[in-house]
Amino acid sequence: QELPVSLIFSRSKVYMADLESGLHYLLRVELATHQTLEGEELKTFKDFVTVVAKLFPGRQSVVKLLETLLEWLVSLPLEKIPFDAILDLVNNKMRISGMFLSDQLQWVGCQGSRVGLRGYPCSLWTLFHVLTVQAASRPDALANTGLEENPKAVLQTMRKYIVNFFGCQECGKHFEEMAVASLPQVKSVDQAVLWLWRKHNQVNGRLAGTMSEDPHFPKTQWPSPDLCPTCHEEQDGIHVWNEDKVLMFLKQHYGAANISPKHMY
Ligand code: FAD
Structure with missing residues (x-):
């Protein structure tokens, strides 16, 4: 089934609709x-x-829902939690006001040209890039959580999430192999931002030309020279990344100020 790429979007923006749709899909x-x-x-x-x-x-309503979910999870002395109880809270059956997560799927930057392409996995990458950048720009945000001293907190959480929950088990296996090989070398929140970028490009390289590639969105080494000209350099005729420029670009691209509210429910 062909879907027109129908919503106008810019490749130099990140869309809150993708992030919220991803959270909805993950949680529900x-x-x-x-x-x-x-x-x-x-x-x-x-x-x-x-x-x-x-x-x-x-949005405040979404952050409030996530904070309420966190308080509830931390306060429960239970060793087992039924999924239905989580769903009740996410669906706001407890009638706690001011918190809300839409249950509509609206892919914008993550829209695919066919059902089954892009969408959720695209939003999950996007979410984790945004979170690594937030961790690097707001060093106190994880205070009093037990994760504050750990520059790899976001990456380790992503790694465990992918292994335990991500529907694509093959993806989990590959991601785990990459994490075992190189995650121990990450020593700062900036290195964490770059690590995720490097690994995402490694995955793009492996998947280029395979069934997972949307022909309208070919898998490339990202960011392309038109998105970030200064990220690309040549040494002795060979392409090299300027990683200082890549880090600056990632912090700008995945920073809060570059997240567009367009096409949100
Ligand atoms: P995606 O790769 O999902 O990227 C989303 C957006 O991120 C792009 O549109 C671009 O704007 C931006 N982006 C691209 N590259 C980078 C980068 N290097 N750094 C920062 N931003 C970037 N599918 C498989 O078939 N096999 C696998 O083994 C596999 N492993 C996966 C592992 C993980 C952890 C995840 C989250 C997904 C995996 N997938 C795998 C799915 C696959 O990587 C894509 O998400 C999916 O094919 C959709 O591709 P896409 O074109 O939307 O771009």
């Missing part, structure tokens, strides 16, 4: 494949909610 659809959360899964989910509640640069 992906998590629903687990009837109860316990042990490692529950710990992973708590860390994920901590990181998004503290770092998500979103």
Whole structure:
């Protein structure tokens, strides 16, 4: 089924509609494949909610929902939590005012030209790039969470989320291999931003020309020279990245000021 690429968007922007649609899908659809959360899964989910509640640069109603979810998870003495209880809270059945997460899927920068392409996995990458940039620009945001001393907090949370919950198990296996090989070398929040960029490009390189590629959105080494000319250099006729410029570009591109509210429900 062909879908026209219908919503006008800019490749130099990040869209809040993608981030909120991704959170909706994660909390109401992906998590629903687990009837109860316990042990490692529950710990992973708590860390994920901590990181998004503290770092998500979103609408107040969404941040309030994430903060309420976090307070509830932290206060519960339970070792097992049924998914339905999480869903009740996310759906606001407890009638706590001022918190809300839309249940519409609206892909903008992540729209695909066919059903099954782009969408959720695109939004998950986008969310984690945004979170690594927030962690680097707001060093106190994770204070009193137990994650504040850890420059890899966002990446470790992503790694555990992907392994325990991400629907694509093959993706989890690949991501885990990359993390084992090079995550220990990350020593600062800036290196964490660059690590995720480098690994995402590695995945793009592996998937170029495969079935996961949307022909309207070919997988390339990102950012392209037209998005960031100074990120690209040549040494002895060979392309090299200027990583200082890439870091500056990532902080601008995934920074809160570059997130557009267009096409949001
Ligand atoms: P995506 O790769 O999803 O990227 C989304 C957007 O991020 C792009 O449109 C671009 O604006 C920006 N971007 C691109 N590259 C970078 C970069 N290097 N740094 C920062 N921003 C960038 N699919 C598989 O078939 N096999 C796998 O093994 C696999 N592993 C995955 C592992 C993870 C952790 C995740 C989240 C997804 C994985 N996927 C895998 C899905 C795949 O990577 C894409 O998300 C999916 O194919 C949709 O691609 P896309 O064109 O929307 O771009």
